[in-house]
Amino acid sequence: MLHEAPQFLIALEQSALASAIRQSSWAYMTANVGHILALMVFVSAVVVMDARLLGAFAAAPPATVVRPARRWAALGLLLMAATGFMLFTAEATHVASNRVFQIKAGLIVLGILNALLAGRLLREALDQTQAFEPLPTAARLCAVLSLTIWFATAACGRLIAYF
Amino acid sequence: MHKTLALLGFGLAVPTAVLAHHGWGSYDAAHPITVAGPIETLKYENPHALITVKAADKVWTVTLAPTSRMQSRGAPPEFVAVGKMVSAYGYPSTVEKDEMRAERITVDGKTVELR
Numbered sequence: 001m002l003h004e005a006p007q008f009l010i011a012l013e014q015s016a017l018a019s020a021i022r023q024s025s026w027a028y029m030t031a032n033v034g035h036i037l038a039l040m041v042f043v044s045a046v047v048v049m050d051a052r053l054l055g056a057f058a059a060a061p062p063a064t065v066v067r068p069a070r071r072w073a074a075l076g077l078l079l080m081a082a083t084g085f086m087l088f089t090a091e092a093t094h095v096a097s098n099r100v101f102q103i104k105a106g107l108i109v110l111g112i113l114n115a116l117l118a119g120r121l122l123r124e125a126l127d128q129t130q131a132f133e134p135l136p137t138a139a140r141l142c143a144v145l146s147l148t149i150w151f152a153t154a155a156c157g158r159l160i161a162y163f
Numbered sequence: 164m165h166k167t168l169a170l171l172g173f174g175l176a177v178p179t180a181v182l183a184h185h186g187w188g189s190y191d192a193a194h195p196i197t198v199a200g201p202i203e204t205l206k207y208e209n210p211h212a213l214i215t216v217k218a219a220d221k222v223w224t225v226t227l228a229p230t231s232r233m234q235s236r237g238a239p240p241e242f243v244a245v246g247k248m249v250s251a252y253g254y255p256s257t258v259e260k261d262e263m264r265a266e267r268i269t270v271d272g273k274t275v276e277l278r
Contacts, residue, residue, distance in 0.1 A: 021209070025231055028209035090209060162188030 005093035013092040021090045031086035038083055039154065042076025045069045046150055053122075053135060053143035062135060063126040070119070077112075100163045104156035111149040118142035187278075190254035190264045198223045198263060199250040207233070207240040214243055216251065224262040225251045228277040238268070238275045247271070 005013075012018060021027045049069035052062050088095055095101050118139075125136050200218040212227040227233060227243070243249065253265035267276045 023208055025234070029229070029231055 005097065009092045009096050012089055015089070018089045018092065021086055027086065028090055031083045035080060035083040035087060038076050038079035039157075040076075042073055042080055043150065043154065045072035045076055046146060049073060050143035050146050053118075053139040055134070055140070058132050061131045062129050062139075066122075066126055070115075073115075095160065098160055098163060100156050100159045104153055104160065107149050107153040107156060111146065111153060114142060114145050114149060118146070187254075187264065189256055189258045191257050192254050195252060195254055195266070196263060197250060197252050198225060200248070202243060202245050202247050202249050205240065205243055205245050207243070212243070214249065214251075216249055221261055223251075224259070225249075225253070225268075226262065226264045227268070232277070233275075236275045236277065237273070238270075238277075242270055242273075242275070243268070 021031070046069075049066050051057065052060070052065040052069070057065055121138050122135070122142065125139060129135055198216050198218045200216045200223075202214050203217050203222065204213075204215045206213040207230055209230055212230055212233055214225050214227065216223045216225050227238075228236070233239070233243075247270050250269040251263065251265040252267050252269075253263045256262040256264065265277050267274055267278075269275075
């Protein structure tokens with residue numbers, strides 16, 4: 001099946017790093033556990049951030065919640081990417097050809113684009129909105145998109161193993 | 164970030180002919196089989212150890228368990244070394260031709276559960 005995969009994926013899977021991850025008694029397991037722990041950091045920060053955008057914790061000025069939560073989310077995403085890369089590398093050709101993984105990859109791109117767009121769109125509103133004041137509709141839209149995309153991403157992540 | 168995005172983009176463009184064998188979902192648990200014969204190759208690697216077994220009909224790829232589980236259940240690399248006679252009870256893949264996932268294997272009269 002290797003011959004059907006793109007060259008760069010074959011090279012990645014056959015790299016010394018990929019071999020080391022597969023042959024180590026702990027590397028793959030550690031990456032797997034790390035991926036889940038990073039997910040907890042990521043998703044908890046995302047939920048806090050999006051909940052505030054949707055109007056929860058109204059007593060706190062939105063910027064005081066959204067900005068620190070966004071930094072935690074970014075850290076979580078970075079850790080997810082690092083551990084995810086380890087898991088991907090070990091089985092690059094197989095995983096890349098998995099339909100659910102492809103959907104997951106697309107969702108991650110969408111999620112990051114949504115986050116970057118929201119950062120730009122909502123900068124002024126975050127600076128100016130006080131506690132108990134409503135945020136613009138765009139904030140709620142970005143939050144709903146964010147929650148939908150990231151929960152779907154997590155579901156796809158778990159489903160890779162079954163397709 | 165741009166590199167990550169580029170890599171993810173590549174992932175989307177990859178052909179879909181081959182599906183990952185992973186988990187128990189892509190195996191036909193309704194039709195268990197037993198594959199018996201000498202072990203021809205061994206990959207004692209994560210996420211799953213793999214052996215090929217020269218059975219009477221054909222050469223089967225038999226997916227075993229993660230190496231840490233193999234170790235803790237008493238199936239180190241020597242247990243499934245090339246040349247050993249193995250009997251693997253498990254389920255044929257619904258995706259990959261001539262591949263099965265072993266529920267348990269018996270080598271030298273010793274049975275090891277792999278699930």
